[in-house]
Amino acid sequence: MMVNGARLVPDPSGALWWPGEKTLVVADLHFEKGSSFATRGRNFLPPYDTRATVEALARLVRHYTPKRLIALGDSFHDDGAAGRLHIDDVARLKRVAEQTELVWIAGNHDPVPPDGLGGRVEEEVVIGPLRFRHIPEGREAGEVAGHLHPKATVVVRGHGLTRRCFVTDGVKLVLPAFGAYAGGLDVRDPAFLPLFRRRFTAWMLGDARVFPVPAARLGAAESEATA
Amino acid sequence: MSLLAPKLPESPLPDSPLPEPFAGWFAGRGWHPHAHQVELLAAAEAGHSALLVAPTGGGKTLAGFLPSLVDLTRSPRADKRSLHTLYISPLKALTVDVHRNLEVPVGDMRLPIEIETRTGDTPENRRVRQRVRPPDILLTTPEQIALLTAHRDAPILFGQLRYIIVDEVHALAGGKRGDLLALGLARIAGLAQQPRRIGLSATVADPETLGRWLAPLAPPRLVRGAPGPKPAVRILASKQYIPWAGHTARYAYPEILQAVREAKTALIFVNTRSQAELIFQELWRINDDNLPIALHHGSLEVGQRRKVEAAMARGDLRAVVCTSTLDLGIDWGAVDLVIQIGAPKGVSRLLQRIGRSNHRFDAPSRALLVPSNRFEVLECRAAIAAIAENDLDGDRARPGARDVLAQHILGVACASGFDAAELHAEVASTLPYSDLDRAEFDRIVDLVATGGYALRAYDRYRRIRQGPDGKWRVVHPDVARLYRLNVGTIVEEPMIRVRLGNRVLGEVEEYFIEQLVPGDTFVFAGEVLRFEGLRDMAAFVTRAPGADAKVPAYAGGKFPLSTLLAARVRRQIADAARRKTSRDQVDEWLQIQAWRSVLPEPDQLLVETFPRGNRWYLVAYPFEGRLAHQTLGMLLTRRMERMRFRPTGFVASEYALAVWGLHRAERIDALFAEDMLGDDLEGWLAESSLLKRTFRHCAIIAGLIERRHPGLEKSGRQVTFSSDLIYDVLRKHEPDHVLLKATWADAAHGLLDVRRVADMLVRVQGRIVHRALDRISPLAVPVMLEIGKEPVWGEAQDAMLAEAADVLIEEATRLV
Incomplete structure (x- = not known):
């Protein structure tokens, strides 16, 4: 995958690997999304989403040994999320922060990411041709963002398959949400329209590979969220 | 259900066994009470509960109410704050119908008895009033029982209850709704002083077990109605060529229309909504006389359905094409013919449908079976033979669902609170939960x-808490409000409204819309529609008359071929092998099979392998229904993978299963060994989308996640997450969680039918007949024709994504 001249590797987990800069990027971790349901409506979702997300993150760090790990915002689902973290998960996160330079980009869910977990907080980060921020604005070339949780549906032989996906037009890129419970927004939603002037490609996450599918090939939007 | 089913008096009228004014009322109409009506009254007056098993008609409902009406006439209620009689039916519409029918005798005799209905449609102010000042007799549904018992006032409301009448018990017991009702009845037993329970049931294979379900503590008197005349059932003797496969019965449409023409009013039953749409369309295409034929199925808009029902009641219609929505209940006296298109699936189910015609005791029901392919001809013959021999499907008992119990426990906590030991004893007194030990009960209390x-993680957000008196109560009124919103065991698939301009035509399953691309056409609400796009949770469509509809692939009915009918179909096949002459095209087909391959004996499993194109095929014929075959197919392909036969796909039908791959399958006995249900099953379950759907249903019923309430989504009250994801995460991090076990138990009986696969594997050990053929056999053709119409599971999805991606590469590399 080429974005504004940078060669990038989309990982089937939803993370982005930039070999040239030894940089790993993940978007929308939404730590403690599960427990946020308990605080508001007393819905008891399995409280293992943070664990699943942190473990996946730790696996990626072991695999790629990145120099730098960028979390593209909305890493924490709400203000109280950091306070609800299980101590084991805190310890796991700190271990990750010891192994790599960890950058928390601020998001709309976590305008002030908590400290004490390692890493540093930034509004946005520019590295070479790429600019990393939470909410995509679609103005500058090289913008890499999250926020939208893109997913796409493709119809093959009469069957619709829906997967999370990367979306890029070769100039800008939106990452899929990495968090275990994060929902998705179909790439044909109007929210994506202003971001990509040229026809875009959805890089859909398979089990072992990521599959590029052109916008023209994508099927009907799935309605938001199956609760 | 008709109350007024007369039996003409035989010779001079003997002394009536009924008290006045009932004796006079019967006599005034020239009626004599049925023996079962008298017997039931006597049992109830002696203080017993009773189960009345009788065919449709025959004054079953009046029999059920007689003890209560007599008691109320003799001694009116002293305490007007308590109900006297509770009537529970599985259908809202049935409560309304029974209400109307009860008004006749009560009005005629001027009995001072108040009768009211209470369903989800009852306005809030009336529901409140009903709690404070209840009628003598309340007609309601299982969900309302749950809500009423969960209320603070329940001890007063049920304090003086004398009778509980459960209608269509056979349709309730054995399912999750039945579990919920059994728990509700146990609750009421604790609040009231020994109310008698009266169950009304269609003829069933095992009335004793049904009786224990109804009244587990004191087995009820079993009262049997006289069997009505045997129904007259025949198979359409078509002059046309009967297809080898397919589910449309297209060959028979002119003959079906002719049957409608010759009947007064016909109900045309089909097994799926898409079949209903298709047949409705096609019948109208050839309906040159413009016979008034209507359509009725569960996804149509409610107003539309009510219109059809009203037109039917007025006698304005000649036929209604319908699905299981009309299986139970309403009395449409004029129906004189039931047409069943496609497989009957089960004997009891078929009898229930047939009973919709000639809803009178003394006239036989008439039915016409229209098989849509050759295997279904065998199934129809098997069903007719079973009806003649009175051989009915028996349901296997299943333990009470744990998710339903969780819901019930929260309900009890909302009412007066509970002592864990006492509630456990009460729950274990019901038949479905009789095996539940205290430790498991406590785990479910913790789940709640x-x-x-x-x-x-959630100890500080708990919903119920033990007070200083040791009783569990809800921590906040909000929890009770949440409970009331989520009560019930019916979880609908996520549905999408279909909008034509400003009109809402009805709803379809979300997964159906997902596979449409704008411009695709499909049949819905009797019209060909073009899908334009999805906006605000609605699918916008335009009319596309004359266009070729992309009719949805046959998704199979909810109910698989019953075990009993499957065994009889196997016998039909074996019998055909012994016949020397052939009577028709189906016999011919089987005899060519006997010559080309073999016709298996009833206790054998035939497995054929043959090459075709550049693949090798394996076709097995277990006759265990599509769901069990799908599960078997998943397990077989995993095992074949390990044995290096390189399987690449499979397809399942009600009768058979075909697997294909790059190499010829050998060691067939080892392939079908019983241990298939161990690790392979575990491994597959990890990926099964069916299991994720089952999990979602369990989580909603248990109250761990909220139902989707239309209207709330917009306001942001409803939050979004994917239940697939929470299933994956829970399975990985806490595989022993009680809800996963509940999901697994559901799957064993429901969508995966694992129990049937297990029974089949045991049955066929040492009895597998393998034929290695040089080409496809006649018996294999039907299932082979299904290839390509099936949904795709698991690993194959990556291959399909790759296919979509290849299109990109092709597009990108194309030079022009």
């Missing part, structure tokens, strides 16, 4: 309180 997770 905090989600029951080992991580203990």
